[in-house]
Amino acid sequence: MTIQTMASSVNHAPVRGTFLPFNQPDIQQEEIDEVVDTLRSGWITTGPKTKEFERRFAEYIGARHAIAVNSCTGGLHVALAAAGIGPGDEVIVPTMTFCSTANVAVLLGATPVIVDVEPDTLNIAPRSLQAAITSKTKAVIPVHLYGHPCDMDRIRQIARAHRLLVIEDAAHAVAAEWCGQRIGILGHATAFSFYAIKNLTTAEGGMITTNDDEYAAKMRVLTLHGISHDAWKRYTSEGSWYYEVVAPGFKYNLTDLQSSLGLHQLARLEAMTQRRSELAARYDAGLGGLAEIELPAVRSGVRHAWHLYAIRLRLERLKINRAAFIECLRSEGIGTSVHFIPLHRQPYYRDRFGFVPSDFPVADAAYERLISLPLYTRMTERDVDDVIEAVRRIVDRNRR
Numbered sequence: 001m002t003i004q005t006m007a008s009s010v011n012h013a014p015v016r017g018t019f020l021p022f023n024q025p026d027i028q029q030e031e032i033d034e035v036v037d038t039l040r041s042g043w044i045t046t047g048p049k050t051k052e053f054e055r056r057f058a059e060y061i062g063a064r065h066a067i068a069v070n071s072c073t074g075g076l077h078v079a080l081a082a083a084g085i086g087p088g089d090e091v092i093v094p095t096m097t098f099c100s101t102a103n104v105a106v107l108l109g110a111t112p113v114i115v116d117v118e119p120d121t122l123n124i125a126p127r128s129l130q131a132a133i134t135s136k137t138k139a140v141i142p143v144h145l146y147g148h149p150c151d152m153d154r155i156r157q158i159a160r161a162h163r164l165l166v167i168e169d170a171a172h173a174v175a176a177e178w179c180g181q182r183i184g185i186l187g188h189a190t191a192f193s194f195y196a197i198k199n200l201t202t203a204e205g206g207m208i209t210t211n212d213d214e215y216a217a218k219m220r221v222l223t224l225h226g227i228s229h230d231a232w233k234r235y236t237s238e239g240s241w242y243y244e245v246v247a248p249g250f251k252y253n254l255t256d257l258q259s260s261l262g263l264h265q266l267a268r269l270e271a272m273t274q275r276r277s278e279l280a281a282r283y284d285a286g287l288g289g290l291a292e293i294e295l296p297a298v299r300s301g302v303r304h305a306w307h308l309y310a311i312r313l314r315l316e317r318l319k320i321n322r323a324a325f326i327e328c329l330r331s332e333g334i335g336t337s338v339h340f341i342p343l344h345r346q347p348y349y350r351d352r353f354g355f356v357p358s359d360f361p362v363a364d365a366a367y368e369r370l371i372s373l374p375l376y377t378r379m380t381e382r383d384v385d386d387v388i389e390a391v392r393r394i395v396d397r398n399r400r
Helices: 003-007 027-039 048-061 072-083 100-107 124-132 153-162 213-222 231-235 256-267 269-287 322-330 348-354 361-366 382-396
Strands: 065-069 090-094 111-115 137-140 165-170 187-195 206-210 310-313 368-372
Touching: 003 027, 027 256, 048 065, 048 256, 065 137, 065 213, 072 100, 072 165, 072 187, 072 213, 090 100, 100 111, 111 124, 124 153, 124 231, 153 165, 153 187, 206 213, 206 322, 231 382, 256 269, 269 382, 322 368, 322 382
Parallel strands: 090 111, 090 137, 137 165, 165 187
Antiparallel strands: 065 206, 187 206, 310 368
16 A cells, blocks of 8 residues: 555545535526426527527627537537638647647647646646747637636737637636636637536537627528528528528537526626635635645736636645545545646547657646636535635645
8 A cells, every 4th residue: 555545544534424516506496497488488499598698698798799509619619610720720729628629620620739838827828829830820729727817918919910810718717807808809709618517507508709790600600500590580480491501510509498597697697706706715715824735826907707726736745646635535525626637648639649748848747736626606605614624634634
């Protein structure tokens, strides 16, 4: 038995008697009533409630257009496709992200160029972006990791100089702001996620925002088989049986059932974002004195959406590694996760491009130390305090 295994097997009463899940959606009676109303309406797929959700979301973001889709992945795919990205093109993405950010480029026949991140936020490093640009580079996808905005001033400056498309991956960043501007209007297009555990959920779903009228029209057509505009109306009194396929599109539409959730989630988004910020501040206060823990960075001039609260272990000060620390938290009744296993460590990208960890020193060093602690609006102050106590217990038992 290794010292790391031994450290996690100490007998004691756990902090919690009932397990605290890593995340849970915050669904209230208004959402339930709206879903029931949709079921009774006879219109359950894409229809008037989805159109209303799009309108309200665009208004909230401050964008001219919002296009509802089945996922952030679908949104990124559509945004690249509508821009004509394809074989021979390169799309720059950070290694610290979920696989879909790069997968969508591969699916279009383009090459994802994976780059390292900044040490504090783990967002795409502008210096790495600049160094990766070639004559084949057509787009960059900055990922607002954990809900902390990327350095959009520098990214847009580089993109303008090289005539690159900027498609923001805001899967974590609904309600986030960069220098007083909402994420969703800073790039050519922005894709949001409304997955089950996201800050705003429609169970599955997403949204694309843009201020470009022509680009929006192309993306809207591609979200539903490439059928001409307003195809969803063909089963209403305003519609016609006749339709035209003007492009080979996708089946990426959002349904009215899902939009029923989104309408009320959006109405509560500011309150939920404030709650997340309060819980994150409670974590900061409770864990800030631990030399063995590095807290999440928050730069000045940003509004953090606090989708995730990701700490980093200072392993040189501990007798256990990250895996053992997570197991100790589980034994204390605390659910956790890791965000993310970097792209350069994923077998497909590692083997295709021949990556080794030293190619991405910042992201790789951070990955070994990352743990995402529970953070969601259904948590109570006591829940947060339990997590803090559990982390402190583990550190106390295992510090060098």
